[in-house]
Amino acid sequence: MTGLLATKPRPVDVPALAEAALWQELELTPKPGLVDKLNNGSHRDMDHALFVRSITAIAPWFSRFAELGDAHADKPADAQLRIIRPMGMACEQAMYAATNGVNTHKGGVFALGLLCFAAGRVKSISADSLCCEVSNICCGLVSRELSGRSGQATAGERQFQQYGLTGARGEAESGFATARRALAQWNGQSLHGLLLRLMAVNQDSNLVSRGGIEGLRYVQGYARELLANGWDREALLKMDKALIERNLSPGGSADLLSVGWVLSAIK
Numbered sequence: 001m002t003g004l005l006a007t008k009p010r011p012v013d014v015p016a017l018a019e020a021a022l023w024q025e026l027e028l029t030p031k032p033g034l035v036d037k038l039n040n041g042s043h044r045d046m047d048h049a050l051f052v053r054s055i056t057a058i059a060p061w062f063s064r065f066a067e068l069g070d071a072h073a074d075k076p077a078d079a080q081l082r083i084i085r086p087m088g089m090a091c092e093q094a095m096y097a098a099t100n101g102v103n104t105h106k107g108g109v110f111a112l113g114l115l116c117f118a119a120g121r122v123k124s125i126s127a128d129s130l131c132c133e134v135s136n137i138c139c140g141l142v143s144r145e146l147s148g149r150s151g152q153a154t155a156g157e158r159q160f161q162q163y164g165l166t167g168a169r170g171e172a173e174s175g176f177a178t179a180r181r182a183l184a185q186w187n188g189q190s191l192h193g194l195l196l197r198l199m200a201v202n203q204d205s206n207l208v209s210r211g212g213i214e215g216l217r218y219v220q221g222y223a224r225e226l227l228a229n230g231w232d233r234e235a236l237l238k239m240d241k242a243l244i245e246r247n248l249s250p251g252g253s254a255d256l257l258s259v260g261w262v263l264s265a266i267k
Helices: 002-007 014-027 048-058 060-071 077-099 106-121 127-137 141-147 155-163 167-173 177-185 191-201 205-229 233-245 251-266
Strands: none
Touching: 014 048, 014 060, 014 106, 014 251, 048 060, 048 077, 060 077, 060 106, 077 106, 077 127, 106 127, 106 167, 106 251, 127 167, 127 251, 141 155, 141 167, 155 167, 155 205, 167 177, 167 251, 177 191, 177 251, 191 205, 191 251, 205 233, 205 251
């Protein structure tokens, strides 16, 4: 009996993993075009200290997302976005209050908040069950909020109309397919390797906002070249300099790095 008790697995604490993922992403250095311990990347309004304040403000909300998911686990998946959205907006407001209105982690709040919410709903937590549940919750999100609109009021809507890019909504509706594909090719060692794999394929809306479709293709090509030919710290520093000169920041890939870290930790 003692042996059975000793081998009983502990429940997966997804909110704790979500917070840890944000710290892992922030501390990873160097990070081309992104805020890290060396510099502010391509951001004039952000630095490492601001990200610390942001994470500290966001972290308490992750357990609330999970509790909310548990409280409404009996309701169908297609009713969940209406339930989670007010809390997601409140979490964003806590972030903005801590950063004086700077958007440090809006994408992370969206993606990690959904994972935590899904963790409260599923009976057995695994990377597959969480991603499947997020996909179910977000089913139809792209058609409702991007293809169904003609006003092109937001950057996301404009990018969908111009290039067919679905951004964070599409990634969530797919069950984080881009992050999962990158994880499948990753050797599990350096997080830099996972970040490069994400940058090589992710249709990063942050890059398109800053540098158009050409900026996106430039970063994708640069990451693929490093993956193909090998890379080290100096190569990453050189890439960082190149992205800063072009004012390019792969923020969408940084968000997916946090998602990927959570999924790999669960596995």
